[in-house]
Amino acid sequence: MSADPQSRDILRLSLASVSVAWYVILFTFGLIGCIAARKRFRLRPRSPLSSAPASSVPGVSILRPLKGLDTNLYENLESTFIQEYPNYEIFFCVDDEDDQALSVVRDLMAKYPHVNARIAIGRGLTVGVNPKVNNLMTGYREAAHDILWVLDSNVMVDRGTLARAVDILSPPPSAPARPRRIGVVHHVPLAWVTNYALGSYVEEAFLNTNHAKMYIAINTVAVDSCVVGKSCLYRKSDLERVDGSLRRIPDAASGGCQPGERGLAAFGRFLAEDNMIASALWHELGLGHDMSCDVARNAVGDMSVLDYVARRIRWVRVRKHMVLAATLVEPLTESVLVGFLAAAGLKYLTGLPVFLFLPVHFLVWLLVDLDVCASLAGHPVPADKRWQFIGAWALRELLALPIWTAAIVGNEVEWRGKRYQVMQNGEVQKAGNERRGVLGRLWGFGRKSTDYYEPLEMRD
Incomplete structure (x- = not known):
């Protein structure tokens, strides 16, 4: 038996309200990081x-x-x-x-x-x-x-x-x-x-x-x-x-x-x-x-x-076995998913069009992130690299959910050229080390390890 219209309306109202409230909480948390970065790292x-x-x-x-x-x-x-x-x-x-x-x-x-x-x-x-x-x-x-x-x-x-x-x-x-x-x-x-x-x-x-x-x-x-x-x-x-x-x-x-x-x-x-x-x-x-x-x-x-x-x-899979609850909610901390959820919630609650909210959302999110980067580096992103940096930032945001989805369903990782099975509490045991191709690399056990950012002797 389907729910009555009043129950459906209450459910929609609740979901919309939670989406907007979560967005406010998450954005406030991001501002805490931004302000703390300004206070801590701009003077040494x-x-x-x-x-x-x-x-x-x-x-x-x-x-x-x-x-x-x-x-x-x-x-x-x-x-x-x-x-x-x-x-x-x-x-x-x-x-x-x-x-x-x-x-x-x-x-x-x-x-x-x-x-x-x-x-x-x-x-x-x-x-x-x-x-x-x-x-x-x-x-x-x-x-x-x-x-x-x-x-x-x-x-x-x-x-x-x-x-x-x-x-x-x-x-x-x-x-x-x-x-x-x-x-x-x-x-x-x-x-x-x-x-x-x-x-x-x-x-x-x-x-x-x-x-x-x-x-x-x-x-x-x-x-x-x-x-x-x-x-x-x-x-x-x-x-x-x-x-x-x-x-x-x-x-x-x-x-x-x-x-x-x-x-x-x-x-x-x-x-x-x-x-x-x-x-x-x-x-x-x-x-x-x-x-x-x-x-x-x-x-x-x-x-x-x-x-x-x-x-x-690799590191999402490791975190999954160390802090499961935090890993499960991780997609809800990313700008793309939380932005669309908040846009849908605001449209239901206030009638604000999605196409008006999302550009402002991504722009403000980007500006906060750029400010954090400037605090850590001691200077803004150089003008000649700014668009390149913004493009990489956008690609990172778009990849976040697919990466999390691929990571959450597996337990094997590769590190330093060896494969490991991740167990409870983040402990690991060695797994088989057969080489895999492109699909294997996408699932976390590829041909080469980048944990140390490409040791020269391991470059292809």
């Missing part, structure tokens, strides 16, 4: 730690996992040699002594002999399925300092980044008290294109606008952990107390720890170990997170549109 003062005596500042061990000749590798690694901080060491972590990245490392070590830098060779050390964690273990075990800065090989940072981050992680006694001790300081990724491919521009537009806006907004509201681990500082002593179970340690405040395996090795079972480490410090120890005013500059190499699609599918 010099830290007093930059010129302090070495004996008066906490020591820091920098861990950089390497695998092959990544894009912009020399400049990325050099940025850690020139940090304005008086007390740090650097570990360049590789799996074997024949890694191509070591030629770059040795050149830099010869150029900066005064910097305490060394090579940590894992020689096949395996603590889990995650190759990055395996790679880091030797440097992690040999680190002399409690504060660790894990910095991916495709990231370049400003010379004042370390000092400003330590200011937050280990504030002076005179600093205002915080509700919770800070356990992680992380940096927002800022992409820049080094090889002019369409997928590279789409990745740049995504990371510098929508991703950054939502990332900053979530961390501003700070209701839960949300960390992308391109550049993270945390304490080894904290990490050695957690295991990634996300179960609260009852006596955490008095030094309690989880039973069984703990520390970095315990996170080798996860593909997104960076996010899980941050979540463990948040949930198991009750520690807070914070961002400094710096960014992690990601050099994006030769990425095709298929590479971009495969990369996004």
Whole structure:
């Protein structure tokens, strides 16, 4: 028996009202990210730690996992040699002594002999399925300092980044008290294109606008952990107390720890170990997170549109097994779907024509995203690249729903040339590694991995 007309009208009114209300909430959330980006990233003062005596500042061990000749590798690694901080060491972590990245490392070590830098060779050390964690273990075990800065090989940072981050992680006694001790300081990724491919521009537009806006907004509201681990500082002593179970340690405040395996090795079972480490410090120890005013500059190499699609599918599938509810509502945070839903709701409630609302919607959405990008980069998109950037932004927005749809129905991902089965809580196990063609790449397990933005030895 069909519903009566009054019931149908009530349902339509409810759906229209919810659509418009959700649009207002989401747009407000985006504005929070935009305003927070303006306040946090448009001024980067010099830290007093930059010129302090070495004996008066906490020591820091920098861990950089390497695998092959990544894009912009020399400049990325050099940025850690020139940090304005008086007390740090650097570990360049590789799996074997024949890694191509070591030629770059040795050149830099010869150029900066005064910097305490060394090579940590894992020689096949395996603590889990995650190759990055395996790679880091030797440097992690040999680190002399409690504060660790894990910095991916495709990231370049400003010379004042370390000092400003330590200011937050280990504030002076005179600093205002915080509700919770800070356990992680992380940096927002800022992409820049080094090889002019369409997928590279789409990745740049995504990371510098929508991703950054939502990332900053979530961390501003700070209701839960949300960390992308391109550049993270945390304490080894904290990490050695957690295991990634996300179960609260009852006596955490008095030094309690989880039973069984703990520390970095315990996170080798996860593909997104960076996010899980941050979540463990948040949930198991009750520690807070914070961002400094710096960014992690990601050099994006030769990425095709298929590479971009495969990369996004991979991480949606990983998130699906870590934060299912947030992943399921993700399409309702994208400009295309939420715009059409709001347009339909407004037409029903007010009679506003769809063709009048949508152009204004997309224009305002774009302007907010461009403002976020300008805040992170320190300048607006250059005039000669503006239309190119806007085109890449539009393509990213149009691809969002198809990518999510493809990702939500599968559980296999490819990373670093290997295929994995994603299981509950983001843990992974190795899957078969047979090669697949174009359709396979669209579903997330293609011929080549772009997690590190095209290592040179893996280019076709």
